[in-house]
Amino acid sequence: MDREIPKKTLQRERRKRWLGYGMAGLLLIGGITWIPSLMQSRVNEKDLLFSVVDRGTLEVSVSASGKIVPAVEEIITSPVSARIVEVYRRSGDSVEAGTPLLKLDLQSTETEYHKQLDEERMKQLQLDQLRMNNETYLGDLAMKVKVQAMKVGRMEADLRNERYLDSLGSGTTDRVRQAELAYNTGCLELEQLRQQYANEQKVKEADLKVKQLELDIFRKSLSETRRTLEDAQLRSPRKAILTSINTQVGSQVAPGSQVAVVSDLSHFRVDGEAAESYSDRIAAGARAMVLVGHERLEGMVSSVTPLSRDGIMSFTVQLDDSSNRRLRSGLKVDIYVINAVREEALRISNGSFYVGAGEYELFVKEGSGRLVKRKVRLGACSYDQVEVLDGLKEGDCVVVSDMSMYQSRTQIKLKEKE
Missing domain, CATH: 1.10.287 (Helix Hairpins)
Known part of the structure; x- marks a missing residue:
């Protein structure tokens, strides 16, 4: 036989339900308030590279790769078909003009x-x-x-x-x-x-x-x-370094075949390569900037190969300081060929983020505590600066270091430098 539940018990149960509903509501409101804040990443300011947007002259340049080679390098060939009898020098030896290198059976x-x-x-x-x-x-x-x-x-x-x-x-x-x-x-x-x-x-x-x-x-x-x-009396044509020589005694050499190479390692030039799409922007006489490590060397494009191969064009840069102590034969370098100058251009520092003219999403420092993602349109570049076309104004502070791991964030909290 069922019994009637007392009113006090019903009231107590009702209060418990309403209390539970109230706690859930408070938790929901707190989540809405605090979860976005918790989702905002935090990054140390000292770990970032910043660039302040300024206005000035921009030397528009084309980027290319290059290799340091001796300014004077002479290949010594055999003028006759003969057999190598003796070898007098080895690679790396310093030789004077007229120094015997090889003896051929003549x-x-x-x-x-x-x-x-x-x-x-x-x-x-x-x-x-x-x-x-x-x-x-x-x-x-x-x-x-x-x-x-x-x-x-x-x-x-x-x-x-x-x-x-x-x-x-x-x-x-x-x-x-x-x-x-x-x-x-x-x-x-x-x-x-x-x-x-x-x-x-x-x-x-x-x-x-x-x-x-x-x-x-x-x-x-x-x-x-x-x-x-x-x-056929194979001798060094100049004072130089013997960079290569055929040391196989008894081997037969054909007329015109290379037997040695001598190089002047006191002066260098740069052999550069660039995409053939830049052929109209790289010409003989253009100024160039060569980056050897962190050192910048100025030069001039002395010649451009008229034909391209596999979509690559070749050119040569004559350095103003061709005997710089940082230059080493075979060293890979970056080359920037200047082809235009723009006055009063908005600029930020060039960095790994820049891959060519177009739209970018960059983080801009707002106040002292956060970074906000902003759409920015960038134009041409020089070896150390990029032209700002839209999205930034003079005085803005922009992050120019790699921020690819934060691309899903719209805001980032900034920890100030300690």
Whole structure:
């Protein structure tokens, strides 16, 4: 049989329920108030890098990568096919101009050279012989001309005598005609000899020139052989450091193959590479900034390779201080080629966050206790500054260190420096 519950018990149970509802409401209100605050991250101010937005000159530049190489590097090649007999130096040695580096087996080349020397002497003797023969032949022909001239002179005298006798009545007309015919014939023969002598002079002179030209051509070939033989005495062309050398004694080297490399390690240049999309912004004569560690070296683009390969263009930077102590051959560096200058531009410091012109979400310091995410539009950059196009104003303090781990936050509490 059911019994009626007392009113006091019902009232007590009702108060407990309402008390529970009130506690739940208080907890809900507290959660709404405190949970966003608890979700805000906290970061130490001393762990961040800040940049204050300012206004000034911005040298717009193109970023590229590069490598330090010796300003003067000379490759030594073998001018002949030969075998390495001896090696006198090793990589890393300092060498003076004319220092022997390698010895090649040049016996066959030397034999060929001496053979050419003998052939040169033979050609010279043939030329001398031809010159003497020409002089003898032309001398005989000149003598014939003189003899014929004397004969013509005697014929002329005979003709005058016959004409004189004919005028006195002691001669005859036939004898005068015979004398005239003999004289005219002698004159023609003299003219023929003189013409022959002139022609023979030209022919013999041309023959002599041909032989002289053949000798000159052969001497040039001999000179080339001599130069090849001298070049085969592999020596350092300058005072430098021997950076590479073929030390395999007994190995065969082909003509034009590299056997050694000498480099002037007191002066350097930078060989740079950039995307070919920047080809219209990198030109010879442009100023450049090279970052060697934390040191900045200025220079100028001295040359640009006209062709690109695999989407990469190459260029060379001549440094103002090419003998800086920080420069080392093979060292990788960052290059910034300046292609424009903008005055009165809003700027912030360049950092790892910047990957090109566009929109970014950066944290801006507001007051002394928090960072607020803000959408910012950035433009071109220099090697150490970035142009601000929108979203920031002069005097704003922006975080420029890596904040990728906080990208899901809109606000960050800032712990002040202790």
